Amino acid sequence: MKKFGLLLGAMLTFGAVPMVAQLENSIKLNEVMTCNTSSIQDEYGQHEAWIEITNISFSTYNIRGMFLTTDRSVLDKKMSVPERISRMSIIPNGEKRTIMGGQQNIVFFCNSNPAQGSMHLTVKIDPTEPTWIALYNGNAVNLIDSVTVPPLAANESFARVKDGDNYIWKRTEAKNVTPGISNNIHIKESKIAKIKRDDPHGYGIAVLSMGIVFFCLALLFAFFTVFGLIMRNRTMVKKVAEIQPLRAGVGMAKKTAEIGHMTNVILQDGLSTKGIDKELYIAVISMALKQYMEDIHDVESGVITIKPKNTDWNVEYIQMTQFHE
Amino acid sequence: MGFTNFIIENFNEFLTYTGFANATAGNMIMIVVGAILIYLAIKKDFEPLLLIPIGLGIILGNIPFRADAGLEIGLYEDNSVLNIFYQGVRQGWYPPLVFLGIGAMTDFSALIANPKLVLIGAAAQFGIFGAYMVALALGFEPNQAAGIAIIGGADGPTAIFLSSKLCPNLMGAIAVCAYSYMALVPLLQPPLMRLLTTKKERVIKMKPARQVSQTEKILFPIIGLLLTTFIVPSGLPLLGMLFFGNLLKESGKTTRLAKTAGSALNDIIVMLLGLTVGCSTQASEFLTLNTLFIFVIGACAFIVATASGVLFVKLMNIFLPTGKKLNPLIGNAGVSAVPMSARISHNLGLEYDRHNFLLMHAMGPNVAGVIGSAVAAGALLGFLS
Numbered sequence: 001m002k003k004f005g006l007l008l009g010a011m012l013t014f015g016a017v018p019m020v021a022q023l024e025n026s027i028k029l030n031e032v033m034t035c036n037t038s039s040i041q042d043e044y045g046q047h048e049a050w051i052e053i054t055n056i057s058f059s060t061y062n063i064r065g066m067f068l069t070t071d072r073s074v075l076d077k078k079m080s081v082p083e084r085i086s087r088m089s090i091i092p093n094g095e096k097r098t099i100m101g102g103q104q105n106i107v108f109f110c111n112s113n114p115a116q117g118s119m120h121l122t123v124k125i126d127p128t129e130p131t132w133i134a135l136y137n138g139n140a141v142n143l144i145d146s147v148t149v150p151p152l153a154a155n156e157s158f159a160r161v162k163d164g165d166n167y168i169w170k171r172t173e174a175k176n177v178t179p180g181i182s183n184n185i186h187i188k189e190s191k192i193a194k195i196k197r198d199d200p201h202g203y204g205i206a207v208l209s210m211g212i213v214f215f216c217l218a219l220l221f222a223f224f225t226v227f228g229l230i231m232r233n234r235t236m237v238k239k240v241a242e243i244q245p246l247r248a249g250v251g252m253a254k255k256t257a258e259i260g261h262m263t264n265v266i267l268q269d270g271l272s273t274k275g276i277d278k279e280l281y282i283a284v285i286s287m288a289l290k291q292y293m294e295d296i297h298d299v300e301s302g303v304i305t306i307k308p309k310n311t312d313w314n315v316e317y318i319q320m321t322q323f324h325e
Numbered sequence: 326m327g328f329t330n331f332i333i334e335n336f337n338e339f340l341t342y343t344g345f346a347n348a349t350a351g352n353m354i355m356i357v358v359g360a361i362l363i364y365l366a367i368k369k370d371f372e373p374l375l376l377i378p379i380g381l382g383i384i385l386g387n388i389p390f391r392a393d394a395g396l397e398i399g400l401y402e403d404n405s406v407l408n409i410f411y412q413g414v415r416q417g418w419y420p421p422l423v424f425l426g427i428g429a430m431t432d433f434s435a436l437i438a439n440p441k442l443v444l445i446g447a448a449a450q451f452g453i454f455g456a457y458m459v460a461l462a463l464g465f466e467p468n469q470a471a472g473i474a475i476i477g478g479a480d481g482p483t484a485i486f487l488s489s490k491l492c493p494n495l496m497g498a499i500a501v502c503a504y505s506y507m508a509l510v511p512l513l514q515p516p517l518m519r520l521l522t523t524k525k526e527r528v529i530k531m532k533p534a535r536q537v538s539q540t541e542k543i544l545f546p547i548i549g550l551l552l553t554t555f556i557v558p559s560g561l562p563l564l565g566m567l568f569f570g571n572l573l574k575e576s577g578k579t580t581r582l583a584k585t586a587g588s589a590l591n592d593i594i595v596m597l598l599g600l601t602v603g604c605s606t607q608a609s610e611f612l613t614l615n616t617l618f619i620f621v622i623g624a625c626a627f628i629v630a631t632a633s634g635v636l637f638v639k640l641m642n643i644f645l646p647t648g649k650k651l652n653p654l655i656g657n658a659g660v661s662a663v664p665m666s667a668r669i670s671h672n673l674g675l676e677y678d679r680h681n682f683l684l685m686h687a688m689g690p691n692v693a694g695v696i697g698s699a700v701a702a703g704a705l706l707g708f709l710s
Contacts, residue, residue, distance in 0.1 A: 192709060195467045202461040202470065206454035209704040212557060216700045217447040217693060219552045224440040224545070231538055 024137050026057035027066070029145045030105055031159040031172075031183055035127035039155045040107070040179045043117055048109040049125040051133060052179055054160075058102035064093045065138040068108065068123050072132050074140075084140045089114075089121040107179045127151060159183040259289060347389035351608025359383030359603065365508065372508035372665075375481065378596055379504055382603015400604045411601045414496070417489045419598040420482035421566040426591025427482075427663065427695060428546070428570025429583040435689040437541050438534035441641070442655070442686070446693025448637030449659025450701045452477030452630020457705075460622050465615075468492055471705040473619050476503045477626025478698030479510070479660035485602065486563060487702045491709055497605035498616040502623040504602075510665045513624075514631050514657045515673055521635045522653045526642075527677040529652040531686045539577065546571040553700055559710070560703020567699065627660070634659030634690065651686075658687040661694035 031052040033039055042048055051068060055061055067088035074084050091098055091108070095118035100106060112120035125131050134146040147169055149158045155174035160167050162184045172183070199205055263285050340346055362380030366373040385407075386400055400407040413419040436442055456477045460470035472488035472495055484503040488496040506513065546568035553564050573583040635656030642650045654674050658666040670687035 192466060192468050195709065199467075200461070202454075202458040202467070205467070205471075205705070205708055206457055209701060209708065210451060210454050212704040213450045213697050213700050214444075214447045216553045216556050217443045217697055219556075220549060220693075220696070221440045221443045223548055223552065224437055224443075224541075227541065227544070228437065228440060228535075231541055232535065235538065 023057060023059055023061045024142075024144055026055055026059070027061060027063055027100070027135065027144060028054050028056055028160065029133060029135055029147050030054035031157050031178065032125075032131075032133060032147070032149045033155065033157040033177060033179070034125050034131060034149060034152050035154045035156070037154045039157075039174070039177060042109050042112070042120070048112055048120075049127065050107050050109050050179060051121075051123065052105050052107045053100075053135065054105045054182075055100040055102060060099060060101050062099045063091050063106070064095065064098045066091045066144070067136040067138075067140050068121055069134050069136065070124055070131050074134070074136070075143075081140055084136075088136060088140060089123045091121075092118045094118075103182070105180050105182070259285075342391050342394060344389045347391055349389065349608060351612045352387040352389050355387040355606060355608045355611060356384050359387070362505070371511075372504065374595060375504050375599055376508055378599025379501060379603040382600040383501075383606050384603075385600070386604030386607050400601065400607070407601065407604055410597050411605065413594075413597060414485060414601050414605070415489060415493065417486050417562065419594050420486035420489075421562040422594045423482040423591065423598065424563050424699070425566040425570040425586050426588075426594065428567040428572075429574050429587035430591070431571060431574075431663065431692050431695070432688070433545050433571065433692055434537040434542065435534055435685050436692050437537045437545055439686070439689055442651075442689030443693040443696075444641070445634055445637055445656055445659040445690035446661075446695075446697040447659075449630045449634035449656070449690070449694055450478060450697045451633040452479075452626045452628075452660065453698070453701050453705075455629040455633075456622050456626030459625050460618075463618050463622065465618075466492075468709045469495055471709050472496070472499055473622050474626060475499075475698070475702055475705065476506065476619075476623040477630045477660075478694070478701060479503070479507055479627065479630065479662040479666070480695065480698040481507060482598075483563060483661070483698045483702045485598070487706060490706055494610070495615065495619065497602060497607075498611055498619045499623075500602040501606055501611075502616075502619050504599075505620075506623055506627050507662045507665070510627075510660075510662050511669060513627055514666065514669050517628060517631050518635055518654055518657050518669075518673060521632060522639075524677065526639070526653050527674065528681060529650050530678070530681055531652055531655075531683070532649065534685060534689075539575070542575040543572070543577075546575065549696065553696065557700050557703035557707065559707040560699050563699040563702065564696070567695065630660045631657045652681070652683055655683055655687040655690055658689075658691040659694045659697070661691065661698045663691050663695060664688065666694075667691040 029051065032050070034049050036047040036049055039047065040050065053063065055063075067085070067090055069088040071087040073079070074087050092114065097106060097119070107119065108123075109116075109120045110123040110125045112122065114120050114122060123133075125133075128151055130151060131149045132146065133149060135144045136142060137144055147158070147160075150171070152158060152171065153174075155177065157172045157177040157179075158169055159172045159178070160183060161170050161172075163170075172178075195205065359380045359382070362376045362383065365371045366376035366380060390396065390398065392399065395402075397403070397405045398407070399405055400411050402408055413422075453474045454477075455474075457470050457474035460473045461467065465473060468491040472484075472492040475484045475487045476499060478484070481500065481503045485496065485500050488499040492499075550564060550568040554561050557564075570583070570586050573579045573586060635653050637659070638651050638653040638656040642653070645651065652670075652674060655667075655670045658670050660666055667684055667687035667690075671682065671684035674681045674683035
């Protein structure tokens with residue numbers, strides 16, 4: 001029981017830690033606007049600099065307790081945790097919007113007063129200077145993501161956009177900023193549209209998918225062919241060992257002599273008394289010998305078990321009377 | 326007078342809620358379709374376990390009522406009981422549970438004993454991709470074409486799983502089409518099998534399969550899972566549950582679980598799945614030109630799948646030595662209608678030689694077809710989702 005408890009504990013620890021870390025690393029800085037004069041407004045109608053965070057995974061993750069900062073001094077590993085926290089702005093607890101579904105985005109207003117609402121952080125941003133922005137996890141030590149934003153014109157943003165298979169940070173014109181939604185919305189052609197354009201008759205998908213199906217099943221075929229051969233040989237060796245565990249040669253010779261003798265008896269008996277064709281006897285006996293020599297007959301355990309079977313006729317309570325006789 | 330008015334007003338209002346006041350011609354047609362499916366299931370014994378729930382589901386889904394009344398009774402109305410049942414289809418968790426049951430009931434021995442039969446299961450999947458091309462030619466979008474084409478796999482749960490992910494609006498028609506053709510397998514396949522084989526080929530006797538050890542049976546689901554899902558992770562829900570069910574069966578230590586997965590649990594899921602899929606075929610959604618196309622493409626898919634299975638066996642026979650040749654009648658079983666297709670191979674084999682028992686040989690490609698169609702669905706999902 002103790003061992004089981006230890007095993008379970010170890011499994012939970014080793015299983016849960018990487019999972020949490022993996023989800024944490026799916027949270028990324030996505031878009032930043034350092035000088036907002038006519039872009040989105042907060043609940044009070046004010047234009048404030050903003051930072052957008054995205055969840056690139058397809059799992060829900062609550063980012064409460066994470067920290068945003070623009071203070072580079074926190075890169076000093078020796079800095080104590082309370083000191084670090086004092087230079088960072090915490091993403092508040094108790095706010096439903098911090099529960100980020102898969103592929104969702106959230107915008108925080110900067111240079112602001114948290115008293116105005118959960119989406120308002122004290123993070124300081126100077127639009128005239130390059131600004132280093134970092135996202136730290138709940139212990140304020142592990143850096144999750146960071147970016148250095150160059151000085152931007154009014155209402156321009158610095159956004160993480162897809163470039164081929166990778167993401168790069170790029171200056172975005174005021175008319176193309178996308179607070180709260182994906183940055184790739186303008187440039188991304190849907191997968192379906194791309195397939196429709198590149199493979200209008202479906203030959204490509206058909207060949208690829210058929211190839212995948214064949215490859216998968218051919219792997220199964222190859223594996224179980226080889227494995228089947230190994231197992232067959234093992235079974236054969238086992239059978240031989242079971243049938244003739246000792247002095248195999250002697251046993252075989254004895255058996256052959258025995259069968260030879262029986263053949264003679266049967267042949268004589270058949271020829272003298274029953275008039276059955278000699279060829280028929282020889283054929284039957286040859287077949288039996290062939291089967292014996294090639295070991296293709298069934299191997300029986302040699303143990304007969306008679307299981308008791310209860311029916312209405314033999315159950316005990318029917319055979320008993322109510323009173324002693 | 327006031328009381329009379331009250332009665333009349335309320336009675337009139339009540340009348341507006343009745344099915345008679347809200348019925349459309351489409352509803353009536355669908356109710357007749359449902360009744361026909363129930364008739365075929367009971368009278369003709371066509372897949373009764375599926376067609377009875379689907380047939381009644383079609384009737385249930387087409388009972389007219391006032392949609393604006395907010396009664397929360399319709400399949401598409403949030404929080405209605407039927408809507409809650411329907412989430413299993415919408416979210417795609419009924420099909421993997423059906424696969425769990427299939428895994429727990431299936432004996433893969435025939436396949437393990439003669440692994441080359443697995444290739445027939447792969448060849449028969451060509452029906453899916455042939456149908457994909459036909460659907461594209463008919464003007465369907467690639468995702469819709471893939472959802473429709475999977476009918477060629479002859480696998481209801483897989484068809485539902487893929488269409489719920491790629492084209493939820495066509496799922497009802499696809500599911501009904503897939504199950505209808507599966508029920509019609511005894512009518513569709515034999516003429517095609519006769520057409521594509523010679524009399525000499527139909528009487529080929531295959532060597533009896535060797536006995537498979539317990540170790541092989543236990544290793545099959547584990548190796549199968551690793552080999553297939555590493556290549557097609559998108560097929561994980563279906564393949565994972567299929568091999569999990571089979572491991573429960575073959576491990577010898579979880580007989581109770583395998584029994585539940587293969588009987589009670591499977592029955593419950595089949596009932597809910599059939600009923601809700603039937604319900605989803607409301608006249609307004611179902612009676613469209615698209616549905617007609619889906620049925621036509623479905624038929625093409627079945628024909629191509631059966632033909633490619635049979636022809637592939639004939640191709641294999643060219644390379645196989647005498648004495649090891651395969652009977653092409655087992656080729657049709659490459660589609661994953663388990664065990665109907667295998668039974669058809671067997672019956673047709675007996676028709677031409679009453680000593681030629683093909684059932685166990687046909688079970689090999691049949692179960693390979695289940696794996697093959699799940700892999701095909703995973704591949705299409707990966708490309709088109």
